[in-house]
Amino acid sequence: MNKQQKPNGGRGIEWTNFTWNPVQGCQHACRWEMPDGSIVPCYVEVIAKRVAQKAYPHGFEHHYWNPQKLDEPLKVVEPSKIFLDSMSDLMGDWVPDEQIEQVLDICRQATWHTFQLLTKNAPRLLEFDFPPNVWVGVSAPPSFMFGKALSLNQQKRMVKRQLDILGKLDVPVRWMSIEPLSFDIAPLLKGSPLEWAIIGAATNGKRVYQPQPTWIQNVIEVLDEQGTAIFFKGNLDWTPWREEFPEIALEL
Numbered sequence: 001m002n003k004q005q006k007p008n009g010g011r012g013i014e015w016t017n018f019t020w021n022p023v024q025g026c027q028h029a030c031r032w033e034m035p036d037g038s039i040v041p042c043y044v045e046v047i048a049k050r051v052a053q054k055a056y057p058h059g060f061e062h063h064y065w066n067p068q069k070l071d072e073p074l075k076v077v078e079p080s081k082i083f084l085d086s087m088s089d090l091m092g093d094w095v096p097d098e099q100i101e102q103v104l105d106i107c108r109q110a111t112w113h114t115f116q117l118l119t120k121n122a123p124r125l126l127e128f129d130f131p132p133n134v135w136v137g138v139s140a141p142p143s144f145m146f147g148k149a150l151s152l153n154q155q156k157r158m159v160k161r162q163l164d165i166l167g168k169l170d171v172p173v174r175w176m177s178i179e180p181l182s183f184d185i186a187p188l189l190k191g192s193p194l195e196w197a198i199i200g201a202a203t204n205g206k207r208v209y210q211p212q213p214t215w216i217q218n219v220i221e222v223l224d225e226q227g228t229a230i231f232f233k234g235n236l237d238w239t240p241w242r243e244e245f246p247e248i249a250l251e252l
């Protein structure tokens, strides 16, 4: 596993303590259109292609199963938040059921940890039983998936479907990563089942594109009204600052 809070003060992914990647590689081919029209690939794909080619000998789209990494959470004694899985999508249609079940079995054994699962393939969430220490999350849609552009209406329909699916799950924490906040998503979040939401800006390398302030304000109002904890990614320019976790996290 990869520790996120670095000894030099770097925070890595701010909302988790470790990343854990029992599977790697992804076929979703997410791309984001920036406000200036530039198209940005998934940061994981960029890492895989530029600096971690050795870990992806058959390319980023290939599915890699890492059974040798399965027991890593069991070796960490301190209760931790663990992002599952940062270099892929465990719920991708290409990941065999047996592998997902093996991963969830480790989550069941490691009762002292909290696992933060994030997917862009929400329908597959309905096929599994998640232990209570797995927070089940969905990512806001990108501008392109599988090589095809998603119109704003398609993105909105996808958000609605994701939230409908989360509402059907019997888990203590359902969450959404809204990174980047690229349109006024607040109306879609009204009445949603979210216990937690992460909000971030769009980035292209070091360049950061802030969401429109009204989009941020609207999301905060809707989520506050329904008691959803809010966590701002470090790239968001907003005051007052929020780094909340669902109440259940306070036990960590």
Ligand code: SF4
Binding pocket: 026, 027, 028, 029, 030, 042, 043, 044, 045, 086, 087, 088, 089, 120
């Ligand atoms: S699902 Fe995640 S890992 Fe896969 S391409 Fe999209 S952003 Fe990258």
